[in-house]
Amino acid sequence: MTSLLTSSTKRTPADVRRDLATRRPLTAVSVLGGIAAAGGTLVVCLGFAVVGWFLTDAGAHGSPSGALRVGALGWLTGHGSGVRVDGVPVTVMPLGVTLLAAWAVWRLGLRVGESVSGHGPDADAIADGVRDWTVPVAVAMFTAGYVVTAMLTLVLSGDAATSPSGPRVVLWSLLLCGCAGGAGISIGSGRAAIWSATLPPVLRAAGHGCRRTLQLWLAVSATAFVAALVVDFDTAANVMSQLHTDAGDATLLVALSLLVVPNAVVWSGSYLLGPGFTVGTGTLVTPTAVALGPLPMFPMLAALPDDGDPPAWTAYLVAVPVLVGILGAAWAQRRYPTTRWDEGALRGCAGGVLAGIAFGILAAIAGGAVGPGRMQEVGPLVADSLVHAITAFGIGGLLGGLTMTFRARRTARGAATGPA
Numbered sequence: 001m002t003s004l005l006t007s008s009t010k011r012t013p014a015d016v017r018r019d020l021a022t023r024r025p026l027t028a029v030s031v032l033g034g035i036a037a038a039g040g041t042l043v044v045c046l047g048f049a050v051v052g053w054f055l056t057d058a059g060a061h062g063s064p065s066g067a068l069r070v071g072a073l074g075w076l077t078g079h080g081s082g083v084r085v086d087g088v089p090v091t092v093m094p095l096g097v098t099l100l101a102a103w104a105v106w107r108l109g110l111r112v113g114e115s116v117s118g119h120g121p122d123a124d125a126i127a128d129g130v131r132d133w134t135v136p137v138a139v140a141m142f143t144a145g146y147v148v149t150a151m152l153t154l155v156l157s158g159d160a161a162t163s164p165s166g167p168r169v170v171l172w173s174l175l176l177c178g179c180a181g182g183a184g185i186s187i188g189s190g191r192a193a194i195w196s197a198t199l200p201p202v203l204r205a206a207g208h209g210c211r212r213t214l215q216l217w218l219a220v221s222a223t224a225f226v227a228a229l230v231v232d233f234d235t236a237a238n239v240m241s242q243l244h245t246d247a248g249d250a251t252l253l254v255a256l257s258l259l260v261v262p263n264a265v266v267w268s269g270s271y272l273l274g275p276g277f278t279v280g281t282g283t284l285v286t287p288t289a290v291a292l293g294p295l296p297m298f299p300m301l302a303a304l305p306d307d308g309d310p311p312a313w314t315a316y317l318v319a320v321p322v323l324v325g326i327l328g329a330a331w332a333q334r335r336y337p338t339t340r341w342d343e344g345a346l347r348g349c350a351g352g353v354l355a356g357i358a359f360g361i362l363a364a365i366a367g368g369a370v371g372p373g374r375m376q377e378v379g380p381l382v383a384d385s386l387v388h389a390i391t392a393f394g395i396g397g398l399l400g401g402l403t404m405t406f407r408a409r410r411t412a413r414g415a416a417t418g419p420a
Helices: 002-008 013-022 026-057 064-077 095-115 123-127 134-157 166-188 191-196 201-231 233-242 247-259 261-273 299-303 312-335 341-365 382-417
Strands: 083-085 088-090 277-279 378-380
Touching: 026 064, 026 095, 026 134, 026 166, 026 247, 064 083, 064 095, 064 134, 095 134, 095 166, 095 247, 095 261, 134 166, 166 191, 201 233, 201 261, 201 299, 201 312, 201 341, 201 382, 233 299, 247 261, 247 299, 261 277, 261 299, 261 312, 261 341, 261 378, 261 382, 312 341, 312 382, 341 382, 378 382
Parallel strands: none
Antiparallel strands: 083 088, 277 378
């Protein structure tokens, strides 16, 4: 009997390797993961700045340290710091940098979660209600490493002339690590699957509908932006020619423009919703009215519609978000079908409302100040965009949920009355 017990509990080399891979030191792995997440994107920005410095004048002016400082400030602006350029505040966040940072935090969070998944109680104990502090501790340590790296970057690169905001950097670091990092650690450690299994089906379906609706809406907004830019590509080329840029300057300008493409996509979404956006104080760009003034020489602004009364057909663009809400809810309820009218309506409407709130948050962070005078106010009309998004996606989600419920009921009725 003793030999049988010994052989049954004997661990294989694979078990040992798995335990070593999933039971690494919690604090050390989490802190190093946060430092790596911040340092990885910071190094990318520093390298981009040095390459841009060589492209502009082949290093004839300035110094490598100055280019590195510019790259660090660019990384900080992606975390909401803002900067001052010749005394003029620039507060718009280049969302391309922010998305890059969020992706790095997400990926490193997954790795950290996998490395510490063996800590704490097992799945059965967690399901029985045993408290598990593995994910909260890992997220806290991950965030600490990220925030320390961000603050060191701020101290080394900022000065009185540029005046980057430390509190905003800390706030955005906390948001990135808490949302993207926390989700990555939860999924990588397997806790997310355990926790989500206890959620009501209505919440899971609403969350899935929110994600699908928002993804589809951003895809539609990006398509509209690219189409508008392609239609007026000659204007963009004319702007480039008037700037008298050589090959290096043009390459750098295109690369910098790519960093604000996500901002332009959000602006396009606000335009399709109806409220539109401003490109300076006293301006307005909507499907029903366009009032523009003098604009800076920036090629991406060629996507703006012409000043004056737009064509009559653009007023019907406000139906697009309702259609997106319908498709998003239908897409979600293919995964979580129901035959109850109340559940179908609730799932679709809740998913659409959540998607509208999420887009309103994106609209709030996509604008700001980009220069002196009238250029201190650019970006979507946040409050109006939020209301229109909630209304359009909510109505669309309600219609989509009811449509898919009707389809599910008809399918169930046909299966019940069909041949055995």
